[in-house]
Amino acid sequence: MATQSLYRRYRPRRFSELKGQDHVVRALRTSVAEGRSGQAYLFSGPRGTGKTSSARILAKVLNCTNPDGGEPCCECESCLAVERGTSYDVHELDAASNNGVDAMRDLIDKASLGTPGRHKVYILDEVHMLTKPAEAALLKTLEEPPPHVVFVLATTDPQKMSDTIRSRTQHLQFHLFTADDLDAHVRWVAEDAGLDVSDSAIEQVVNRGAGSARDALSALELVANSGGDGAETVPLDEFVESMIEQDAGRALSMVAGAISLGHDPRTLTEELIGYLRNGFLSIMAPDLVQLPSQRVDELSELARRLGAAGLVRGIEQLGSALTEMRQAPDPRVLLDVAIVHLTMERADTDISALVTRIAKLERQLADGVPAAAQAAPVDPGTGRATLGGRARRTEAPAAPSSPTGGTANAAE
Ligand SMILES: [Zn+2]
Incomplete structure (x- = not known):
């Protein structure tokens, strides 16, 4: 494999190659194609969503000798120089490490000088890190920029930008990929x-x-x-299965296996919490799950079998274990203890364990009815749990709709 990182190698070179940001692409391409591009842009969004790549594509097309439909040709000397990072027309500054007023004054002094291409493009990354005096100096230039200069300000945190800066720029928001x-x-x-x-x-x-x-x-x-077969993948489904089956041995073997593959207990705990959280969301709000849609269906099937109460209990137990790991000399012990609590509910008498067991009993009572994701609601007429959509005369106790007091200490 080439030594160049995949991210750099597959950096988009044209707007059409920029994935998942259609609204941004449309706005930039159209304004460039129609010759009405702005002089100051604010690109905001999470890291890794294409802000700097878009700024470079914009810089390319603004100086390209043969642009087509708002896209750079990527072949002319100017385009190639921008891609190599050797263009005299494009200046990138990391505001996180050059955040003082001197760096900004220096930049502004040079901005008014001529440039070989049609436009001099300044790309200021992490612009929310500028000091107040530096921001004030930048603002003055944004109010009256030299005609050949274009500023692209990029930030992961637009809330930290002053309103005045935001009002002087065309603000484009980048989104996380689905x-x-x-x-x-x-x-x-x-x-x-x-x-x-x-x-x-x-x-x-x-x-x-x-x-x-x-x-x-x-x-x-x-x-x-590391081989590409995902050998180091942790079978998180298996962990949920072992919670459903109440099989402590199986869960502990999974943890031991993951740790022997080099997973650190904290990261593993975070992954387990993330997985349970996705499971919970797959029942309650499938649109929010960060997984391909086919996997959401599989996960929600598994999550329904464990039940919402069990999922919440897992998130809480592992969450407290994770908090305590910050001070613990041996974080693995805390993970093991939390896992034993989650897979040996009979040994547990805290209220969330009882709620989980009641919810499970209710599901078993509801013969032929698909496992309920939530504890059964109470029929106001009879005060009894409503099972399978109608009230039945059963001895099933009414469970609260959510577990409470489930802050059991994982290291007790
Ligand atoms: Zn070109």
């Missing part, structure tokens, strides 16, 4: 780069990416470098 878009992008890159990566490894990569193309491609690179 899981389906990211899945498609990762698969395309893997195929184009000739990487042999298994489906489960792709899923793990998309998960780790959490909506960011950059993070997903870094994860893909790690997986590809």
Whole structure:
């Protein structure tokens, strides 16, 4: 594999190659094609969503000798120089490390000087990190920029920008990739780069990416470098199965296996919490799950079998374990203890364990009725649990609709 990182190698070179940001692409291409591009832009959005790439494409097309329909040709000397990072027309500044007023004054002094191309483009990254005096100096220039100068301000945190700066710029917001878009992008890159990566490894990569193309491609690179079969993938489904089956041995073996593969207990705990959270969302709000839609169906099936109360209990127990791990010399012990609590509910008498058991009993009582995701609602007429859509005369106790007091200490 080439030494160049996948993210750099598959950086979009044209607006049409920029995935998942259609609204931004449309706005920029149209304004450039119609010759009414602005002089100051604010690109905001999470890291790895294409802000800097878009700024460079904009810089390219504004200086391209042969632009077409708002796109750069990517072949002329100017386009190639921008791609190599050697163009005299494009200046990138990381505001996080050059945040003082001197760096800004220096930039402004040079901005008024001529440039070989048609436009002098300044790309200021992490612009919310500028000091107040530096921001004030920038604002003065934004109010009356030299006619050939274009500013692109990029930030992950637009709330930290002053209203005046925001009002002087055209603000374009970049969004996280949806899981389906990211899945498609990762698969395309893997195929184009000739990487042999298994489906489960792709899923793990998309998960780790959490909506960011950059993070997903870094994860893909790690997986590809370690064989591509996702051998180090942790079977998180199996963990949920062991909670359903109340099989402590199986759950502890899964943890031991993951740790022997080099997973650190904290990261593993975070992954388990994330998985349970996705399971909970797959029942309550499937649109919010960061997984490809087919996986959401599989996960929601598993999550329904465990039940909402069990999922919440798992998130709470592992969450407290994670908090305590910050001070613990041996975090694995805390993870093991939390897992024993979750897979040996009979040994547990705290209220959330009881609620989970009641909910399970209710599901068993409701013969032939698909397992309810939530504890059964109470029929106001009879004061009894409503099972299968109608009130029955049963001895089933009415369970509260959500577990309370479930802050059991995982290390007790
Ligand atoms: Zn060109």
